[in-house]
Amino acid sequence: MTTDQSGLRCPRCKAELERITEGLRCSECASQYRVEDGIADLRCGRLDYYFNPVPREAMxxxxxxAEREPWPTIVRRFMAHVKDNVDWLDDLIVDSRYAWKLCLELPPGARFLDLGCGLGNLTKNIAPHVGEVVALDLTWERLRFAKRRFARFNANDRIVLVAGGDGPYLPFPDGYFDCVALSGVLEWVADTVSWEDSDSKLSKAVQMFMSFFGDSNPRVMQRKFLQEIRRILKPGGQLFVAIENRLNYEYFGKRPDHHTQLWYGALLPRFVANLYSIAVNRQPYRTYTYSFGGCRKLFQSAGFSKQEFLGFLDGYTHLSEILSLKTDNDDIWRSSRPHDFQGRIKRDKHFVPAYGIIASNSTQPPNSLLRRIVRLIEIALPPEQLPVSITSCHLTGKEKAVIRGVAGPTPIIINIPCNSTASAVQARHYGLLERAQNLDSLIAFVPKPMACGVIQNVPYYVETELAGQPLRNEIVNLDRMSLLAEVSALLRTINPTPLQCPLTPLVGADFDRVVEKPLQKLLESVDDSEWAQEVRAILCERLRGIPVRYGLMHGDFSVHNIFAHDGRVTGLIDWEDVDASGLPILDALNYLDSAHRAYNPHLTLLDTIPLLATGVWPVEEEQRFLAECYEYLGFDIKYHFELTVLYWLYHVGPQLEFSSGCNRPEIKQRVELLVKEFLRHV
Structure with a gap:
């Protein structure tokens, strides 16, 4: 972070600011502004403004x-104040929701404005890729919270914090930024007036009605705001806006408007919607969103001659897929068209849930981060695998973008991790793929690594896409047992000579590596530290000294990662949790657990793991499969309960590295309640 505020300007007159003992003073109008806690307070009037779900004192x-506690603990405490609403978890800690950054033209050293930065997650995510980020928000406490976040995650990044946004001007000079981002902000620009202070109900009603007209009209206010942003952008600079689609297919009877909670409110003519909102909400309709055509007209009227459109499923929050609707990347990215009617509707440019709009006046050739990544991949590939093009971009719970495409005739996957944890596991996955090319037993069953690299701190990993589909689809649509022998053969392929490793007691350094450290890390997600320490002691005592053999463990040997084609198992993907000195029997337990839940989708881990721990499996063929795995891999079935506990530890632990580690209901189900089930048998 930085305390350099030399680039700031007076929000009242745009003049330069001088540093004084008390903070900053305008060189023209002499207005003074405080600087406190490293934050420049350039608010003009709304000094007591507070937009946050956590009460001010609790915040x-x-x-x-946040100065001393682990960050996941802080997030869980925040979530307790919002009744564990996952919308806030997405806002607080999910990084893959900002994968749209790949579509921006961010030159090295770019200056970026996160306008309406909120709790700071976007700034935290974008700062490693640019030269400087200015994080601006009107709520002082949010900026103080964000500063603590940046101190942990962005110590080497240049971030300037500014409180402001309520003055006649944004507090920056003309042509200052390469990029400005409004993520969930534009629709709120006109929602700035309190209607509770009117002298009478009649006066209030008249004011709300008249707010539709003249300069107080929300569209007029939004256009002026966009024009002010255009002033502070460099020539050719980009404005990114994430906003709901007014014609979101869900608004046609599936859900109410996101902001007003009015059914069909966004679909009505604005004048009618205003009357509807006054009658139902006792508030005027101020949070304008727009259709595809409406967005284009708004940005053109604000002076942005060029607009690119991304489509966001299931919205710009809870982002699961990015669509290229109309962008400068259309020559390398053409989103595939689904076959089913509902899939086509929700991906149609007119009815997609939300847009990512990139507006500019640039006349330069396109040069987005994504285009530069594709260019580097093409340089690394032989001529017969050119050109590279993209067909889809999905986001996963493991904080990575999974981009599918083709390299010449070869189907490929480009994995782009979205934070440091995802980068570490993706590097481990890619490393296994590289080593597997020298292992005759594995080479036919894993994707082929093709290229990897880093550009502006954005890592990427390219591999071939395996033929077929996840085994889950096969066993659900066909016979659950049809490919069990193939699965058994795949396990033997991973560990062709398991008995060469001696059976040894789980003690010493191996115990610390396999049990002690993973268990301690997992139990850090539990708020009751005394109970967690008691559990740790009990489970460690039960697991210490059990006989084990070490070998190659996939770590997520599930029906989602095993691929099948034409009645044969064809491969195994997602080696992110691989361990060359792991416990291979855990892969067999993983398979049974995942197969049972795939066939019984109403079941959860809380159902299947206690069932697995009993040693009595409801499917006879799979029970025999497990017994054969114990014999082949050289594990003593007498320790089945202890090994099931270890499977739970290795299955749940990696999930808690991501947003699940801050999701209190998931922690209760996957950790606390399951531990109580285990303790019943100890």
Whole structure:
């Protein structure tokens, strides 16, 4: 972070600011502004403004605790105040929701404005890729919270914090930024007036009605705001806006408007919607969103001659897929068209849930981060695998973008991790693919690594896409047992000579590596530290000294990662949790657990793992499969309960590295309640 505020300007007159003892002073109008906690306070009037779901006093307590407590603990405490609403979890900690950054033209050293930065997650995510980020918000406490986040995750990045946005001007000079981002902000620009202070109900009603007209009309206010953003952008600079689609297919009877909670409110003519909102919500309709055509007209009227459109499923929050609707990347990215009617509707440019709009006046050739990544991949590939093009981009719960495409005639996957944890596991996955090319037993069953690299701190990994589909689809649509022998053969392929490793007691350094450290890390997600320590002691005592053999363990040997084609198992993907000195029997337990839940989708881990721990499996053929795995891999079935506990540890632990580690209901189900089930048998 940085305390350099030399680029700031007076929000009242746009003049330069001088540093004084108390903070900053305008060189023209002499307005003074405080600087406190490293944050420049350039608010003009709304000094007591507070937009946050956590009460102010509790938020200040969280900010103090953020100086010393682990970050997941802080997030879980925040979530307790919002009744574990996952919308806030997405806003607080999910990084893959900002994968749209790949479509921006961010030159090295770019200056980026996160306008309406909120709790700071976008700034935290974008800062490693640019020269400087200015994080601006109107709520002082949010900026103080964000500062603690940046101190942990962005120590080497240049970030300037500014409180402001309520003045006649944005507090920056003309042509200052390469990129400005409004993520969930534009629709709120006109929602700035309180209607509770009117002298009478009649006066209030008249004011709300008249707010539709003249300069107070929301569209007029949004256009002026966009024009002010255009002023602070460099020539050719980009404005990115994430906003709901007014014609979101869900608004046609599936859900109410996101902002007003009015059924069909967004679909009505604005004048009618205003009357509807006044009658139902006792508030005027101020949060304008737009259709595809409406967005284009709005940005053109604000002076942005060029607009690119991304489509967001299931919205710009809870982002699961990015569509290229109309972008400068259309020559390398053409989103595939689904076959089913509902799939076509939700991906149609007119009815997609939300847009990512990139507006500019640039006349230069396109040069987005994604285009540069594709260019580097093409340089690394032989001529027969050119050109490279993209067909889809999905986001996963493991914080990575999975981009499918083709390299010449070869189907490929480009994995782009979205944070440091995802980068580490993706590097482990790619490393296994490289080593497997020298292992005759594995080479036919894993994707082929093709290229990898880093550009502006964005890592990418390219591999071939395996033929077929996940085994889950096969066993659900066909016979659950039809490919069990193939699965058994695949396990033997991974560990062709398991008995060469001696049976040894789980003690010493191996115990610390296999049990102690993973268990301690997992139990850090539990708020009751005394109970967690008691559990740790009990489970460690039960697991210490059991006989084990070490070998190659996939780590997520599930029906989702095993691929099948034409009645044969064809391969195994997602080697992110691979362990060359793991416990191979855990892969067999993983398979049974995942197959049972795939065939019984109403079941959860809380159902299947206790069932697995009993040693009595409801499917006879799979029970025999497990017994054969114990014999082949050289594990003593007498320790089945202990090994099931280890399977739970290795299955749930990696999930808690991501957003699940801050999701209190998931922690309760996957950790606390399952531990209580285990303790019943100890």
């Amino acid at each position: 200040n307590t969280l900010i103090e605790e």
